Amino acid sequence: MSDLKFPIYLDYSSTSPCDPRVAAKMAECLTLEANFGNPASRSHFFGWKAEEAVETARREVASLLNCDPREVVWTSGATESDNLAIKGVAHFHSKKGKHIITSMIEHKAVLDSCRQLEREGFELTYLEPSDTGVITADAVEKAIRPDTILVSLMHVNNEIGVINDIESIGKVTRENKVLFHVDAAQSTGKVVIDLETMQVDLMSLTAHKTYGPKGIGALFVRRKPRVRIVPQIHGGGHERGMRSGTLPTHQIVGMGEAFRLAHEEMEADNRRILSLRTRLLSGLEDMEEVYVNGALDARVAANLNISFNFVEGESLMMALRDLAVSSGSACTSASLEPSYVLRAIGRNDELAHSSLRITIGRFTTEEEIDYAVGKIREAVGKLRELSPLWDMYKDGVDLDQVQWAAH
Amino acid sequence: MAYSDKVLDHYENPRNVGKFDDSDQSVGTGMVGAPACGDVMRLQIKVSDAGIIEDAKFKTYGCGSAIASSSLLTEWVKGRSLDEAKEIKNADIAEELALPPVKIHCSVLAEDAIKAAIADIKAKREAS
Ligand SMILES: Cc1ncc(COP(=O)(O)O)c(C=O)c1O
Numbered sequence: 001m002s003d004l005k006f007p008i009y010l011d012y013s014s015t016s017p018c019d020p021r022v023a024a025k026m027a028e029c030l031t032l033e034a035n036f037g038n039p040a041s042r043s044h045f046f047g048w049k050a051e052e053a054v055e056t057a058r059r060e061v062a063s064l065l066n067c068d069p070r071e072v073v074w075t076s077g078a079t080e081s082d083n084l085a086i087k088g089v090a091h092f093h094s095k096k097g098k099h100i101i102t103s104m105i106e107h108k109a110v111l112d113s114c115r116q117l118e119r120e121g122f123e124l125t126y127l128e129p130s131d132t133g134v135i136t137a138d139a140v141e142k143a144i145r146p147d148t149i150l151v152s153l154m155h156v157n158n159e160i161g162v163i164n165d166i167e168s169i170g171k172v173t174r175e176n177k178v179l180f181h182v183d184a185a186q187s188t189g190k191v192v193i194d195l196e197t198m199q200v201d202l203m204s205l206t207a208h209k210t211y212g213p214k215g216i217g218a219l220f221v222r223r224k225p226r227v228r229i230v231p232q233i234h235g236g237g238h239e240r241g242m243r244s245g246t247l248p249t250h251q252i253v254g255m256g257e258a259f260r261l262a263h264e265e266m267e268a269d270n271r272r273i274l275s276l277r278t279r280l281l282s283g284l285e286d287m288e289e290v291y292v293n294g295a296l297d298a299r300v301a302a303n304l305n306i307s308f309n310f311v312e313g314e315s316l317m318m319a320l321r322d323l324a325v326s327s328g329s330a331c332t333s334a335s336l337e338p339s340y341v342l343r344a345i346g347r348n349d350e351l352a353h354s355s356l357r358i359t360i361g362r363f364t365t366e367e368e369i370d371y372a373v374g375k376i377r378e379a380v381g382k383l384r385e386l387s388p389l390w391d392m393y394k395d396g397v398d399l400d401q402v403q404w405a406a407h
Numbered sequence: 408m409a410y411s412d413k414v415l416d417h418y419e420n421p422r423n424v425g426k427f428d429d430s431d432q433s434v435g436t437g438m439v440g441a442p443a444c445g446d447v448m449r450l451q452i453k454v455s456d457a458g459i460i461e462d463a464k465f466k467t468y469g470c471g472s473a474i475a476s477s478s479l480l481t482e483w484v485k486g487r488s489l490d491e492a493k494e495i496k497n498a499d500i501a502e503e504l505a506l507p508p509v510k511i512h513c514s515v516l517a518e519d520a521i522k523a524a525i526a527d528i529k530a531k532r533e534a535s
Contacts, residue, residue: 349442389447
């Protein structure tokens, strides 16, 4: 009857498995008999053949984004792309100004790049999201100063899946002659990206959240109007000097194929994934004291981030050992650190601690969702029976008024 | 995080879960921790006139190690005198459950809980 395999993978926003069609293409680029050459070798067949595969992949990536292939620079992933875009712009334009705008809920790759620039003397503004998790064009416009050189915001948030209106923000940045970098690691294959209409100057991409391999990504760098950056990795001058290093043909071919499939199958994937998310949510939302984190209507189909009040996150994860999901609390030290994203959208520590991020993908089945719903309900029920906070809530005690003996 | 078999056992089959009526003069209640820190323990002991802990119950909001620490504690305190129970050390709980260093605070909280419950019953007795 059941062909469920445990643990069930529901953490697609962390990484996705390679699509078997992607893996097959990659395997054709490794051995002596296959396409193993160095794409930079100009003097022989092996190099030419590898270069051709790399350029085909570049066209696939460009085609998903609706940009020119010459605007695509290969990197090792979105972390490197974020570093290259932010530091690259800052270092090139530092004479013009030293102010950069970003948000409190960016990925660490952006936040830590910004922190580094602060140490180098740049000034940062961290925009606070709305309680639905959105950064508005209006908020960006208000934060722009005469010395602002860059705005860096994500397209889709990795924790709550909320989508920013990149088109509106791009209008504001372009009108104010400020460069606009977008981290799109979580949006390829999930939301339409059209760089003809979006006035984005730089865009970070990664393959491994879109059924491609880990360790490969790209940075879109606009040619018209031309965007200039200072390279962060020096060497053989690959990628028009913006990113040196021998190109990993198999990785690039994998990303190209993954993005080609995303382009072709996005609509059908999204429809199916949305119906699974709806099924998941309707299986959970009738429980008491559950909260969806972030806007539900401006969110990618794949994401559900939900908090179960009066239940602690790590014990919940322990009860859900046969589900691979993420928790909003990283209890790696004595002091539990609740998710900074959930805190920034106004969730208190308790709700942040009790959150689950469930992300659905191309290979998720209805049966897996039904199993997850049953398991989560059972675990939350059990842990609430164990929870003194649940008792107090049921007795009508206002937990905010209690004097806790903090330790 | 890998859990020891003993933590898993207490987590899967917690002992003595529940609640006594706090207005009962023979019941001492210790509530420690804070929701914002990610753990709250409520330990209750039922004490005979001779000062022996006859029964114990707990409820814990917290990670698996916090649940296991308080569950184990209820087993240990039963049958002990208040003075004996006061001697229970967090290190003993941590050792019994093979808690990793990052989870030692769970056993500290359990020790705080029994101390608080004992203080509560003593205060009740002095007041009456
Ligand atoms: C929004 C966002 N930016 C950047 C990254 C980092 O990407 P990569 O793993 O390709 O370095 C991730 C994923 O971890 C992400 O979700």
